[in-house]
Amino acid sequence: MASSSPVDAAGLEARARRAYERGRLAAGVRRAWPVVPMAMLSLAGCQRPVFTLVAGAVLAAAAVGLVWRGEAWGRAVVPGLVAGTLPLLLPILVRQLHACPGGSCAGACLVACTVGGLAAGAALGVRAVRLESGRLSYLIAGAVIAGLTGALGCAVSGVAGVVGMAAGVVVASTPVVALSLASRRT
């Protein structure tokens, strides 16, 4: 080290590293702010406060943690939140607008959740395919974030809605996972 002053370089590096990690954590908190209005929407639209609060807290923690971790994991957070908006909004809209074909709102909401999940999974898959590296981690992180975001909306149709939405995300993004694994082997 070319410094002319008597500075404890190891101590300074440790201090700088802590500052760096704190900066990443703060960036995670800043990037996770959309979780708050999403959870409020879920609280207003689904009337399942306990589920909403738990899912919202897990989603916020996952978003902060992934941004802090960084690289492909962190890059997937915002796209995951955006992709998850569809399964979040669709079932709530179906219920609020009483767009229930055949008079069964539960069935319509389940379909909305599944369709929303499929769309979110496909959107994440398309984005992941374009990446040069870190596809798998991007997809896993994006699917977790999109799934949790969607779960906030699909709480309206209970466990079935959440499971349907999660299945949609997984089914639509699986081809990308397969592609990614295949390209790793070759």
Next chain:
Amino acid sequence: MDREERQRLQQQLVRLAEGDRSAFHPVFVSLWPMLDRFCARLLGNEADGADAAQQALVNVLARAVEFDARREALPWVLGIAANEARTLRRRAGRRREEALDGAAGGDVAATAPTPEDATVARDLEAAAVAALGALSATDARTLALAVGAACDEGPAVPGATFRKRVQRALERLRAAWRARHGEL
């Protein structure tokens, strides 16, 4: 820092912003000596420079996550460092002012005259007035202007002439003092 080093710093900072921890040490190693020199030059003092450089380095790395890959790394880093150096200089200036204020306040308390001191001061003042009384009106006026006692006006003669007059008036004052009280 040459062009190659700048490019390397740019790439390392982009990787660090992305969350690649393996870029941390190389960034630290290339930034620290540069910031140390930069801040020392800016503040004109190695010790203050080292303090500012350390804080600047910590700030740069704390904000590394915000670094935009489209920007140039070096001006971004130096901007943060210059800001830190300015802050340190301002803070040091404020501390000096507070210290001076404190010292002035302390002096007032410490130099509060005792009755004996007051008596001595009164005697000295009376002696000085008596010695001044022995001078001509012109000399007394010149000395009053020189010590700023006659602040309503300045000397009516050129500076060099005035300085000469002050010198002569002081010589005569010393002579008058010696005639009354002996050598100081």
